Amino acid sequence: MTKKKMEIIYYKNFFPDWVISGTTTRKFGDVSIRNPAGRKKLEKLLKIKHLACLNQTHSAVIKKVGTKLIPDEADQGDGLWTRERKTGLLIKTADCLPILIADTKAKIIMGLHVGRRNLFCGIINRGLETLLKEKSSLMNLKVFLGPFIEKKCYPTDLETEVRNQLKKYGISNGQVKSSGECTYCLTNKYFSYRRGDSERMGTFIYIDSRLRGNDRQQV
Numbered sequence: 001m002t003k004k005k006m007e008i009i010y011y012k013n014f015f016p017d018w019v020i021s022g023t024t025t026r027k028f029g030d031v032s033i034r035n036p037a038g039r040k041k042l043e044k045l046l047k048i049k050h051l052a053c054l055n056q057t058h059s060a061v062i063k064k065v066g067t068k069l070i071p072d073e074a075d076q077g078d079g080l081w082t083r084e085r086k087t088g089l090l091i092k093t094a095d096c097l098p099i100l101i102a103d104t105k106a107k108i109i110m111g112l113h114v115g116r117r118n119l120f121c122g123i124i125n126r127g128l129e130t131l132l133k134e135k136s137s138l139m140n141l142k143v144f145l146g147p148f149i150e151k152k153c154y155p156t157d158l159e160t161e162v163r164n165q166l167k168k169y170g171i172s173n174g175q176v177k178s179s180g181e182c183t184y185c186l187t188n189k190y191f192s193y194r195r196g197d198s199e200r201m202g203t204f205i206y207i208d209s210r211l212r213g214n215d216r217q218q219v
């Protein structure tokens with residue numbers, strides 16, 4: 001990674017090449033529900049037709065994204081999944097945990113918005129049950145945890161709880177990777193709700209229609 005401040009951090013070397021994923025930084029600006037222009041800017045930058053998103057409420061509600069069924073700020077929920085290639089998934093956070101999931105064989109992707117409240121009311125279960133219904137094999141899943149407020153700065157250890165819940169489904173630690181970045185600590189890089197920011201970062205995942213992504217910057 002260069003020292004120059006970047007607007008988007010891309011995650012590579014974890015998901016297969018056909019999965020493009022990343023997180024916007026403070027430099028990119030706000031992608032919260034109050035600023036739909038932020039999402040439009042990101043769609044343009046990624047050269048993707050749509051980024052589906054939700055009015056996130058810390059629920060366990062998960063929505064499907066289809067060609068003609070693209071949830072946006074008017075729809076409530078905290079999880080999105082799709083097989084579509086032209087529509088990405090966008091999770092908005094500032095301290096909460098954005099989780100990106102890809103079934104590397106079935107080519108299904110999912111994004112979850114996870115905070116303390118919905119972590120303990122079944123968002124992970126609901127996500128995995130949804131994937132199982134879609135004939136996903138949990139052994140083929142890769143799970144990425146984007147930047148969030150880590151346990152040294154917050155009373156709840158979100159990551160350990162997530163990993164424990166995944167383990168109950170047989171998803172091993174080797175299938176799970178964390179960005180290792182704390183939103184509260186990295187004040188110049190990310191927004192942090194607990195530090196008083198009202199803006200949100202956008203963590204996204206989409207299936208590259210060209211099934212390649214070599215021209216992207218690496219983390």
Ligand SMILES: [Zn+2]
Nearest residue numbers: 153182184185
């Ligand atoms: Zn921290």
